[in-house]
Amino acid sequence: MSKFISRYDVILKMRSGWQLGESTAFGRSRAWLQKGGIGCGGATITVHGNTVTALRHRKLIEPVGKGFPTQCYRLTGRKVGKQ
Numbered sequence: 001m002s003k004f005i006s007r008y009d010v011i012l013k014m015r016s017g018w019q020l021g022e023s024t025a026f027g028r029s030r031a032w033l034q035k036g037g038i039g040c041g042g043a044t045i046t047v048h049g050n051t052v053t054a055l056r057h058r059k060l061i062e063p064v065g066k067g068f069p070t071q072c073y074r075l076t077g078r079k080v081g082k083q
Contacts, residue, residue, distance in 0.1 A: 004048040005033070007055055013045070014075050020061060022052050025069035038072050 005013070013033050014020060021038040023030040029049040035042030052073070055061045060080065061073040 003046070004051065005045050007051050008080065010047055010051060010055065011060060011075065011080055014061075014073075018042075018045075020047065020052065020055075020073040022049070022067075022071045022073070023069060024067050024071050038070060 010020060010033060018033040018035050019037045020033055021031065031047040031049050031052045033045045033047055034040065035044075052061075055073075058078075059076055060078055062076050064072045064074050
C-alpha cells in the first residue's frame with residue numbers, strides 16, 4: 001500500500017476544500033494537502049512531489065500568488081481525463 005495519495009485523490013480533496021501546498025525553501029521539496037487551506041491548522045496529507053509536477057504539467061493546478069517559502073496551488077477547472 002502506498003503512503004502517498006494519488007493524483008486523482010488530490011483533485012478530489014481540492015474540490016472538497018483542501019489546499020495543496022509545496023515547500024520551496026532550501027532546495028527540499030515537500031508537498032501536502034491541508035484541510036481548510038494552507039496555514040489554517042487543519043488536518044494534513046503528504047503528497048509526493050512528482051504528483052505536484054504531474055498535475056502542473058497537465059495544467060490541472062496553477063500557483064496562487066508568490067511562492068516563497070510555500071507555494072500554494074488551486075485547481076484550474078480543466079477536466080480530468082486523457083490529455
